Amino acid sequence: MSAVRSESTPVLNARNLSLGFGRTTVLTDVDLTLHPQEFTAVVGTSGVGKSTLLRALTGLIAPHDGEVTIPARRADASRAWSMVFQAPRLFPWRRVRANVELGLEGLGLSRAERRRRAMEPLALVGLEEYAGRWPHTLSGGQQQRVGIARALAVRPQVLFMDEPFSALDAITRRRLQQELVELRRRTEAAIVFVTHDIEEAVSLADRVMVLGGQDTGHPAGVIDTVEVGLPLDGRRDHPAFSALVQRVEEMIA
Amino acid sequence: MTTLSRPRRVLYSALGVGVFLVLWELTLRSGLLPGTLVPLPSAIPGVLWLELSDGIWFEVVGSSLAHYSVGLLVGSVLGILVGVSAALLPRFDAAHAWLARLLRPIPPLAWIPFAIIWFGVTPTAAAFIISIGVFWINYFASYSAVRSVDPGYDEVARAFGQHGFLPRLAKVNLPAASPGILGGLRAGLGQGWMTVVAAELFGIPGIGQRMMEASSLLATDIVVVYMLTIAALYALLDFVFMLFQRRMLRWQP
Numbered sequence: 378m379s380a381v382r383s384e385s386t387p388v389l390n391a392r393n394l395s396l397g398f399g400r401t402t403v404l405t406d407v408d409l410t411l412h413p414q415e416f417t418a419v420v421g422t423s424g425v426g427k428s429t430l431l432r433a434l435t436g437l438i439a440p441h442d443g444e445v446t447i448p449a450r451r452a453d454a455s456r457a458w459s460m461v462f463q464a465p466r467l468f469p470w471r472r473v474r475a476n477v478e479l480g481l482e483g484l485g486l487s488r489a490e491r492r493r494r495a496m497e498p499l500a501l502v503g504l505e506e507y508a509g510r511w512p513h514t515l516s517g518g519q520q521q522r523v524g525i526a527r528a529l530a531v532r533p534q535v536l537f538m539d540e541p542f543s544a545l546d547a548i549t550r551r552r553l554q555q556e557l558v559e560l561r562r563r564t565e566a567a568i569v570f571v572t573h574d575i576e577e578a579v580s581l582a583d584r585v586m587v588l589g590g591q592d593t594g595h596p597a598g599v600i601d602t603v604e605v606g607l608p609l610d611g612r613r614d615h616p617a618f619s620a621l622v623q624r625v626e627e628m629i630a
Numbered sequence: 631m632t633t634l635s636r637p638r639r640v641l642y643s644a645l646g647v648g649v650f651l652v653l654w655e656l657t658l659r660s661g662l663l664p665g666t667l668v669p670l671p672s673a674i675p676g677v678l679w680l681e682l683s684d685g686i687w688f689e690v691v692g693s694s695l696a697h698y699s700v701g702l703l704v705g706s707v708l709g710i711l712v713g714v715s716a717a718l719l720p721r722f723d724a725a726h727a728w729l730a731r732l733l734r735p736i737p738p739l740a741w742i743p744f745a746i747i748w749f750g751v752t753p754t755a756a757a758f759i760i761s762i763g764v765f766w767i768n769y770f771a772s773y774s775a776v777r778s779v780d781p782g783y784d785e786v787a788r789a790f791g792q793h794g795f796l797p798r799l800a801k802v803n804l805p806a807a808s809p810g811i812l813g814g815l816r817a818g819l820g821q822g823w824m825t826v827v828a829a830e831l832f833g834i835p836g837i838g839q840r841m842m843e844a845s846s847l848l849a850t851d852i853v854v855v856y857m858l859t860i861a862a863l864y865a866l867l868d869f870v871f872m873l874f875q876r877r878m879l880r881w882q883p
């Protein structure tokens with residue numbers, strides 16, 4: 378499978394990335410290449426720089442050093458990338474559906490098309506009936522799901538997800554994890570998925586990028602990138618699953 | 631402090647006004663105060679009726695409202711325009727900061743000499759004076775409202791392809807700042823109305839001029855009629871605007 382992948386052109390390429398704020402460097406020497414349909418999980422302790430990494434990969438902040446290439450927007454009504462933010466950050470002055478439509482504006486879609494494209498992912502996250510609500514009338518987890526729908530609506534080539542399921546109950550989380558597995562099969566999108574839940578990372582991803590190794594005055598880096606290599610179906614019950622989870626856990630500890 | 635139920639509050643408020651009016655009437659009738667200083671409250675409705683049936687009331691209120699609405703419109707539009715621009719354009723902000731600090735403390739009425747020199751004793755002069763106070767209120771309110779918009783919203787907008795200055799102005803800055811901007815508009819509505827009378831004192835037809843006329847004839851009852859008119863019109867305007875404000879901000883918790 379990896380042979381097939383290396384033949385296709387990558388959708389994202391980051392070389393030697395080094396990032397931080399002002400004079401402090403948070404994370405150094407990150408290399409990352411993503412191909413269509415690849416699912417990369419990023420794990421690491423709180424404050425290691427996972428969210429900052431996503432911002433740098435998308436160009437929301439400029440890296441201190443290194444290069445990122447991300448594809449241009451295609452001619453169809455989609456976007457090169459989109460992001461599920463760690464805090465949902467819905468626009469409180471827009472109703473739920475209008476929030477999901479945000480990324481669809483400026484893509485040359487008609488009103489009706491925009492509406493349809495927004496309702497689809499809302500149904501996927503189980504919030505169809507909430508389309509007409511104001512965000513503040515939603516629970517934290519529901520708001521987070523709207524944030525997921527907003528990112529899916531633009532059919533990105535690279536989908537960045539920053540701890541998207543951390544605010545959800547175990548049942549909803551498992552259901553959305555399942556949906557994400559389904560989504561991978563249906564779309565070309567490459568996914569970068571930040572989580573602090575190592576089981577979640579190993580159960581969903583093709584590979585897990587482990588960040589860490591920071592020390593006083595010494596920025597964090599990539600400890601290792603673990604190829605999962607287990608079939609997606611019934612992965613959690615695979616005999617090698619828990620050993621892999623444990624291996625990643627030990628890297629971080 | 632214990633709170634009263636709503637009907638009880640209304641009851642006590644009405645009682646307060648009633649007692650005040652009765653005491654006022656009694657002080658005059660008992661000869662404790664000479665009738666030349668203040669009119670009898672019981673005489674006011676009759677005087678109001680005279681002013682109304684003469685058509686004088688409609689004439690002076692009409693011209694005051696005309697000065698007021700022109701001054702309000704010009705002051706609000708310019709105030710918001712300059713305030714929002716200053717908040718978003720650092721060069722413009724820096725370029726005009728000292729000028730604004732210099733001009734701000736000058737009270738609207740101090741502009742009367744210039745108003746007369748520039749516009750003569752005309753309705754335009756009154757509108758100009760009114761617009762000054764309204765301008766500053768809207769300028770500061772919209773400036774600080776836009777400055778305090780959570781930059782996180784802007785990041786979301788950029789993440790979803792809304793890059794241009796105008797899309798972000800329309801989709802993020804203005805709606806996010808709208809509570810503050812509307813608050814400024816409402817304060818300006820009051821401030822402008824307060825300056826109407828003063829702006830007309832030097833001979834521009836309107837409520838102010840009518841009051842000066844009446845006072846030179848010691849017609850205190852007419853003065854009181856217009857004082858009450860000013861209060862009632864303000865209450866009405868403020869109420870209508872409050873409804874508009876509430877509708878615009880119905881997305882707020």
Ligand SMILES: Nc1ncnc2c1ncn2[C@@H]1O[C@H](COP(=O)(O)OP(=O)(O)OP(=O)(O)O)[C@@H](O)[C@H]1O
Binds near residue numbers: 423425427428429
């Ligand atoms: N705007 C900022 N200015 C300065 N430092 C920042 C800023 N944002 C984050 N940091 C610092 O950068 C480091 C990485 O932050 P980041 O949000 O990327 O962590 P994270 O790995 O996503 O953590 P978590 O799992 O808690 O979300 C932290 O030490 C944080 O204090």
Ligand SMILES: [Mg+2]
Binds near residue numbers: 429463539
């Ligand atoms: Mg984070």
